[in-house]
Amino acid sequence: MFSRRSFIGAAGAALATPGVARAFQLDRKFQPQTVTIAGTYAPGQILILPRAHFLYYVTEPRQALRYGVGVGKAGLEFTGTATIDVKKKWPTWRPTDEMIEREPNTYARFRDNDYVQPGGPENPLGARALYLFQNGRDTYFRIHGTTQPASIGRSVSNGCIRMINDHVIDLYQRVPVGTVVTVL
Numbered sequence: 001m002f003s004r005r006s007f008i009g010a011a012g013a014a015l016a017t018p019g020v021a022r023a024f025q026l027d028r029k030f031q032p033q034t035v036t037i038a039g040t041y042a043p044g045q046i047l048i049l050p051r052a053h054f055l056y057y058v059t060e061p062r063q064a065l066r067y068g069v070g071v072g073k074a075g076l077e078f079t080g081t082a083t084i085d086v087k088k089k090w091p092t093w094r095p096t097d098e099m100i101e102r103e104p105n106t107y108a109r110f111r112d113n114d115y116v117q118p119g120g121p122e123n124p125l126g127a128r129a130l131y132l133f134q135n136g137r138d139t140y141f142r143i144h145g146t147t148q149p150a151s152i153g154r155s156v157s158n159g160c161i162r163m164i165n166d167h168v169i170d171l172y173q174r175v176p177v178g179t180v181v182t183v184l
């Protein structure tokens with residue numbers, strides 16, 4: 001769980017990070033908290049409920065650490081079971097060809113070239129990314145940080161699961177490669 005010191009440090013970092021709105025206040029229900037869950041999910045698994053905008057990291061039988069998330073727009077969301085096969089700190093990013101085709105003005109700088117945005121505070125994947133794979137193949141869906149904290153609790157992404165940067169850093173430290181992720 002977050003300590004007072006890490007919360008204050010995170011708040012200071014957020015204020016110093018370019019591109020982060022200073023007036024943003026995350027709804028309390030989307031702050032990390034320990035909750036009781038139903039079901040038979042094993043400790044170490046991740047469960048995501050997109051319609052509720054929550055990610056659960058199961059810590060022990062019937063107990064989980066819950067985080068608020070932003071999820072994919074209707075028709076762009078991932079569902080099913082995957083594993084985290086790759087983890088990256090300050091990942092690079094390039095939109096998929098489908099994203100460029102859907103929103104050519106938004107992604108114009110990526111058209112007709114191989115440009116990849118370097119990792120850093122302005123990168124849409126944020127501070128950490130957990131790459132979801134099925135049967136050894138990249139799904140191109142990620143659990144990652146965001147430069148748009150107001151998207152938490154909303155269905156606005158191109159399919160990925162967005163988290164507040166400090167929250168994804170916390171989750172990143174907890175989960176190993178091979179973690180099972182179920183998105184309902």
